[in-house]
Amino acid sequence: MKHVAIMGYGTVGSGVYEVLTKNKEVVSKNVGEEVNVKYVLDLREFPGDPVSEVLTHNFDDILNDEEVSVVAEVMGGIEPAYTFTKKCLLAGKSVCTSNKALVEKHGAELLAIAKEKNVNYLFEASVGGGIPIIRPLHTCLTADVIEEISGILNGTTNYMLTKMSVEGADYDEVLKDAQAKGYAERNPEADVEGHDPARKIAILTSLITGKKVDFEDLYCEGITKVTPADIAYAKKMGLAIKLLATSKRIGDQYSIMVSPKMIGSAHPLFAVNDVFNAIFVKGNMLGDSMFYGSGAGKLPTASAVAGDIVEAAKVTGNTGHFWTEEKLELADISNVENKFFVRTTASAEEAKAAFGDVFVMDDVEAGEIGFVTEKMTEAAYKECAAKLNGIISMIRVEG
Numbered sequence: 116m117k118h119v120a121i122m123g124y125g126t127v128g129s130g131v132y133e134v135l136t137k138n139k140e141v142v143s144k145n146v147g148e149e150v151n152v153k154y155v156l157d158l159r160e161f162p163g164d165p166v167s168e169v170l171t172h173n174f175d176d177i178l179n180d181e182e183v184s185v186v187a188e189v190m191g192g193i194e195p196a197y198t199f200t201k202k203c204l205l206a207g208k209s210v211c212t213s214n215k216a217l218v219e220k221h222g223a224e225l226l227a228i229a230k231e232k233n234v235n236y237l238f239e240a241s242v243g244g245g246i247p248i249i250r251p252l253h254t255c256l257t258a259d260v261i262e263e264i265s266g267i268l269n270g271t272t273n274y275m276l277t278k279m280s281v282e283g284a285d286y287d288e289v290l291k292d293a294q295a296k297g298y299a300e301r302n303p304e305a306d307v308e309g310h311d312p313a314r315k316i317a318i319l320t321s322l323i324t325g326k327k328v329d330f331e332d333l334y335c336e337g338i339t340k341v342t343p344a345d346i347a348y349a350k351k352m353g354l355a356i357k358l359l360a361t362s363k364r365i366g367d368q369y370s371i372m373v374s375p376k377m378i379g380s381a382h383p384l385f386a387v388n389d390v391f392n393a394i395f396v397k398g399n400m401l402g403d404s405m406f407y408g409s410g411a412g413k414l415p416t417a418s419a420v421a422g423d424i425v426e427a428a429k430v431t432g433n434t435g436h437f438w439t440e441e442k443l444e445l446a447d448i449s450n451v452e453n454k455f456f457v458r459t460t461a462s463a464e465e466a467k468a469a470f471g472d473v474f475v476m477d478d479v480e481a482g483e484i485g486f487v488t489e490k491m492t493e494a495a496y497k498e499c500a501a502k503l504n505g506i507i508s509m510i511r512v513e514g
């Protein structure tokens with residue numbers, strides 16, 4: 116029998132418990148022996164919940180129990196998750212997590228400890244919720260140089276942008292709705308300011324390059340400034356606004372950005388709506404591939420953690436997920452090229468004087484025009500924008 120422990124009985128933790136108990140038969144079959152949840156760690160009491168039978172308030176119960184070989188860390192946050200994870204790995208227990216903040220910040224160190232102790236630190240649920248992306252990148256797409264990863268990596272903001280587009284609702288209204296539905300994180304800032312997808316694209320890039328990427332070093336813009344007027348312009352052009360996290364290979368460097376982008380119907384991410392996530396991966400041999408599914412929520416995320424538990428319980432030794440503390444050299448985003456959609460109170464003539472040939476729309480919002488530039492670098496955009504008064508907003512246009 117394999118004994119596992121779950122640290123944290125919040126949304127994801129209770130989901131992991133549910134998957135492991137409801138699907139005990141299939142989980143045990145796939146491991147090759149019975150899988151038993153021996154402990155659930157949480158400071159709270161859960162009267163009437165069957166989890167009470169295995170509930171502990173003491174981390175040492177898990178740490179000191181030699182029968183427990185796999186631990187799910189689904190507490191979230193850095194502490195005490197970091198200390199507990201490190202102690203479990205040092206004690207020779209594998210740890211499976213959905214905690215993207217911890218993976219992004221201390222992943223290199225925790226992976227090194229797992230390797231040294233010949234156990235595993237697995238984090239499928241940290242990116243894309245229930246979508247398998249970590250293991251495919253690590254075990255399948257291993258003969259390719261990955262040229263690009265672009266993703267809709269945040270369910271909350273994709274839900275909000277979809278609702279703004281379909282219903283014409285404004286930002287504050289859709290944020291309240293997303294919070295009421297339980298999509299937004301406790302602090303919505305991580306979602307709406309783009310820090311959550313920035314952490315996820317940092318993890319994916321670390322995984323494919325073997326070097327550490329700090330999300331604080333990335334260019335990151337959220338959706339707080341996207342308005343119904345921006346969406347009206349996008350619709351008029353047959354485009355959708357999506358919060359994209361992109362990591363593109365330029366020589367030996369990667370240029371990584373999180374920002375709202377206008378994309379056309381030919382783009383593989385165009386039709387990814389609501390709380391769904393999708394990750395587009397381009398390999399130099401494979402060409403294009405897409406991973407699509409439920410990117411957030413209790414059971415999709417728990418399913419990914421439980422899948423890692425099966426993997427950790429089944430394999431012997433370390434599976435080799437790894438990146439080092441050496442920082443990946445990031446390409447300067449000044450050289451990244453896009454088209455730019457700009458709204459301004461200036462005239463079409465003034466826009467053309469500043470930006471050259473542009474495509475102008477003057478019948479969407481009163482008292483302003485919107486225009487799309489030719490493809491240009493970020494640096495060139497800044498230079499041109501400095502020559503134009505009355506800029507209201509700018510959104511990048513992919514392609």
Ligand code: HSE
Pocket residue numbers: 241243244268269270271272298299300306311410411412
């Ligand atoms: N708040 C995140 C999202 C949860 O909306 O995608 C999953 O990481």
